[in-house]
Amino acid sequence: MATATDEDRLSETFAALANSTRRAILARLAEGEATVNELAVPFAMTLPSISKHIKVLQQAGLVVRGHHAQYRPCALDAGPLEEVATWAEQYRRVWEAGFDRMDAYLKQLRAEPRAGGRDE
Amino acid sequence: MSEHGPGDAVVIERSFDAPVQLIWRMWTDPEHFKAWYGPDGATVPVAKMDVRVGGTRLVCMEVQSPAGPMQMWFTGEYREVVENERLVYTESICDENGNVSSPADMGMPPGHPTTTEVRVEFAEVSGRTTMVMTHSGIPADSPGAVGWTMALDKLVAHVKTHGARQGP
Numbered sequence: 574m575a576t577a578t579d580e581d582r583l584s585e586t587f588a589a590l591a592n593s594t595r596r597a598i599l600a601r602l603a604e605g606e607a608t609v610n611e612l613a614v615p616f617a618m619t620l621p622s623i624s625k626h627i628k629v630l631q632q633a634g635l636v637v638r639g640h641h642a643q644y645r646p647c648a649l650d651a652g653p654l655e656e657v658a659t660w661a662e663q664y665r666r667v668w669e670a671g672f673d674r675m676d677a678y679l680k681q682l683r684a685e686p687r688a689g690g691r692d693e
Numbered sequence: 694m695s696e697h698g699p700g701d702a703v704v705i706e707r708s709f710d711a712p713v714q715l716i717w718r719m720w721t722d723p724e725h726f727k728a729w730y731g732p733d734g735a736t737v738p739v740a741k742m743d744v745r746v747g748g749t750r751l752v753c754m755e756v757q758s759p760a761g762p763m764q765m766w767f768t769g770e771y772r773e774v775v776e777n778e779r780l781v782y783t784e785s786i787c788d789e790n791g792n793v794s795s796p797a798d799m800g801m802p803p804g805h806p807t808t809t810e811v812r813v814e815f816a817e818v819s820g821r822t823t824m825v826m827t828h829s830g831i832p833a834d835s836p837g838a839v840g841w842t843m844a845l846d847k848l849v850a851h852v853k854t855h856g857a858r859q860g861p
Contacts, residue, residue, distance in 0.1 A: 665703045675729035
């Protein structure tokens with residue numbers, strides 16, 4: 574069951590994604606884990622700035638950092654992204670079923686022109 | 694098919710063996726709308742529609758759940774009303790008085806946006822009507838929403854291609 578916390582989490586996901594640098598970081602991490610230094614390479618940004626972006630992504634649950642290694646590599650957690658991706662697909666099934674019903678209803682109207690309808 | 698990714702919108706095209714005037718009424722006449730709207734087994738006990746730009750709508754859908762009948766209410770506003778051509782309205786989950794509530798509180802799928810937009814375009818060719826329905830999410834308070842949802846689609850596709858699990 575979804576909770577209000579899920580909703581907050583979703584807002585956080587959206588907020589985290591509403592930034593081109595953070596999206597680029599995620600795209601890079603989709604190819605494999607990386608250290609903060611490695612992530613900083615393509616950007617004309619200081620390490621602290623990059624770290625700030627990574628912190629936002631961590632808070633949104635999109636990035637996890639290793640505990641063991643000295644460099645604490647960053648890795649992508651695609652879970653929140655998949656949540657964002659699912660609502661429309663879940664609705665698709667509902668609409669398809671509705672339109673099947675519309676089709677059946679139209680056939681019924683044709684058979685009995687006044688059934689369920691109003692006069693013109 | 695849609696150019697949008699799965700996280701962004703549902704686009705469904707259907708063709709019906711009926712004139713466009715009748716398909717228009719399927720959406721705008723409450724009696725007709727109640728007859729088809731919703732998934733299998735759902736009923737629509739309430740459908741109030743003030744079909745004009747700025748007019749509001751209030752729809753109740755009742756579905757059977759293991760705990761008994763469950764009612765879900767939706768409200769919204771008509772944004773575009775061009776008879777037999779185009780209908781656009783917003784949709785939010787609400788209570789029976791039309792007060793908007795959080796989708797998650799109402800047990801909707803995780804990730805459901807607070808407000809969505811339903812756009813239906815109609816075109817009749819020799820007695821058959823083609824209908825294209827686009828149901829898209831309107832992420833609240835996100836700057837540059839359009840730009841980033843496109844980027845997000847690419848990202849989601851990218852993640853799916855590469856798989857969620859990385860590294861050893």
